[in-house]
Amino acid sequence: MLVVDDSATDRRLVGGLLEKQADWKAIYAADGLQALTQIEMQHPDVVVTDLIMPRMNGRELVQAVRRRFPEVPVILITAKGSEQIAVKALQYGAASYVSKKALAQKLPRTVEKVLAAVREGRTQTRLMSLMTRSESKFILENDPDMVAALCSHLKQTMHCVRLADESDRIRMGIAVQEALLNALYHGNLEIGPNMHEMEYAELDRLVRERRERPPYCHRRIHVFVKLSTDEATYVIRDEGPGFDPSRLPDPRDPKNLGQPGGRGILLMRTFMDEVRYNEKGNEVTLTKRLRSKASAA
Known part of the structure; x- marks a missing residue:
């Protein structure tokens, strides 16, 4: 390091x-x-x-x-x-x-996340570079382990997308991971932006409790992935109450950088070419395009 x-x-x-x-x-x-x-x-x-x-x-x-x-x-x-x-x-x-x-509180966890993305990417590069097109759908329960497993899988498949270099693929993986975590914790389980200030044991207890109690326990995370050699699209939808996207402060504005909420959205908007929410605010579409096409748009 x-x-x-x-x-x-x-x-x-x-x-x-x-x-x-x-x-x-x-x-x-x-x-x-x-x-x-x-x-x-x-x-x-x-x-x-x-x-x-x-x-x-x-x-x-x-x-x-x-x-x-x-x-x-x-x-x-x-x-x-x-x-x-x-x-x-x-x-x-x-x-x-x-x-x-x-x-x-956050540096070791952040470093581990980034290192995990790097390790996973390097082991799958050769195989996944042979893929030319892929579409997949997943429906997940509110299980952090399954969300982590899906993150790992999606990071591996990114190597079929000849959009960018290894650095860009790492950043794409982080953006998708943030979207999935938002769907789990803020969407389905309705845990507020102050969750990052909670002690691990306290957060773990709250997550376990809500995973077993209605209406949270009945909600699912829906993920649609479409990959080709020149574009990657990730659609992630939760079954929570949603929010009004028009009222979301722009996390790219420097004055909002240190706020407790919005970190994941900042990373998504910075690392992807397009981030779009539905009207209800419970579905986000992330798109990454071949650089030449993105530049021409």
């Missing part, structure tokens, strides 16, 4: 959080230029970077890594005052972000 920050104290703080996990080792760089040298020499699995740094900031580092090392995902650490850079960095290729005030 490469940690990039011009503050030695913050570098060690982030590195310490990462090294609490089994088999994770942190290496360090003080700015973007040092980070590029470290990537070339050390080949890290993931880069965790601050945004505001001298010589080369986080957004510029994301662009350089995307261009020179597209297989290495970059996770941003955001803080008050860096929101505009963070939005641009996500648009330019960062895989995810974590607010500095929530590092201890």
Whole structure:
């Protein structure tokens, strides 16, 4: 894990959080230029970077890594005052972000999510690249394990989509995962945006309780997937009460970046070419197109 920050104290703080996990080792760089040298020499699995740094900031580092090392995902650490850079960095290729005030709770989980996407992708690349077209439908109960299994399967099938490089496929996988998790927790189980602030045991208890109690237990998640060599479409619908999409604050607006809700929608809108909700707000369609077509649109 490469940690990039011009503050030695913050570098060690982030590195310490990462090294609490089994088999994770942190290496360090003080700015973007040092980070590029470290990537070339050390080949890290993931880069965790601050945004505001001298010589080369986080957004510029994301662009350089995307261009020179597209297989290495970059996770941003955001803080008050860096929101505009963070939005641009996500648009330019960062895989995810974590607010500095929530590092201890969210950084290890976010890194593990991104690493899982990378591992799954690499093992299936050759086989799935032979597929030219696929359509599939799934109906899931409110089971987090089944949602995780479907996420894994869908990430593997993305290798038949010759839309982009490995970095783009990682980002597509994260966008679809966020949509599925929204359908499960916010849609069918009606758990509010403050769920990310709950202790794991408390959230687990609430999820188990609602999975067994009407009306939540009768609801299902419906997933339709259509893949070809030049377009990928994911339609994800829950059976919850929905919401009014027109009232949803734009999560791409820097002032909304640190809000407790909307993180998943930010990642979906940034990583996919089109994100569209139905009128009820309980169905989202995610589309990714071949780059040349997306540019011409």
